[in-house]
Amino acid sequence: MTVRPVERLCYLLGLGLIAAGLAHAVVLVVTGGSWSGPVSLRKPATFGVSFGLTLITIAWVASFLPLGDRGRGWLLGLLAGASVVEVGLxxxxxxxxxPSHINFETATDSMIARVLAGGGFVLIAVIAALTVVSLRPHPTVAPSMRLAVRAGLLILDVSLLTGAVMIFNGVRTVFGENQQAAYAALGTLKPVHAVTMHAVLVLPLLAWLIRTRWTEPRRVQAVRAAIAAYAAVATAAAATLLAL
Incomplete structure (x- = not known):
């Protein structure tokens, strides 16, 4: 499979974000800093690795979608730019x-918080657009891979919307003049957000790994089983939160 220039750029930027995240983790370990709280270096560490992995994943997954070069360039370019800005800020x-999110203490903090929120909306819009494209027929891609990509993107939509709800709840609590409660509000949906984030990698990777091992009907069955298992884990995470 030929790697397009925009895909190569996403791969390189993704590796850079992962490296930055790991560097923050090393600094955190060496300095003995806290792994919890809104100002911990854990945050750029986890965001760097997660955003980098997601950027690489989406660039790869998009290669299985019926996209023209211009549309692919715009969507992946926006995704790459938003990812770098988010991790950087x-x-x-x-x-x-x-704190980075829902921090309106100063003019600078407010500007950064708003840019981060704007970047989040860009990410949601790009993934939503890719999800719509994934629903189009694409006969040159195996049905098992098409199913894996569609399900992975739909589950990623759930993750991003969960993140948006977290930010919304946090902002609403901040304007209720309770900053500490706002930071606590950000963490309530984290398990669901985390569980659903990387289905877009796990499911297509499964379809790719078994592409030459079984017949196509059996591969479709395996992907369906994986989707059901992933949905069950996400549902269990959500049910646990509702029970608290």
Missing amino acids: ISVQAWRGV
């Missing part, structure tokens, strides 16, 4: 020793 705030 989160890192800046962590090194400043202040």
Whole structure:
């Protein structure tokens, strides 16, 4: 499979974000810093690795979608730009020793929080557009891979919408003049957000790994079983939260 220039760019940027995340993790270990709290270096560490992995994943998954070169370039370019901005600003705030999200303490903090929110909406819009494209017929891609990609993107939509709800709840609590409660509100949906984030990698990777091992009907059955298992785990995470 030929790697397009925009895909190569996403792969390189994704590796850079992962490297930045791992570097923050090393600093955190060496300095003995806290792994919890809104100003911990854990945040740029986890966001760097997660965003980098997601960017690489989406660039790869998009290669199985019926996209023209211009549309692919715009969507992946927006995704790459938003990912770099998100991780960059989160890192800046962590090194400043202040929270990155829902922080409106100063004019600078407010601007960064709004840019992060805007970047989040860009991410949601791009993944939503890719999800719609995945629903189109694409006869040159195996049915098992088409199913895996569609399900992975739909589950990723759930993750991003969960993240948006977390931010909305946090902002609403901040304007209720309870900053600490706002940070606590951000964490309530984290298990669901985390579980659903990387289905877009797990499911297509499964379809790719078994592509030459079984017949296509059996591969479709395996992907369906994986989707059901993933949905069950996500549902269990949500049910656990509702029970609290």
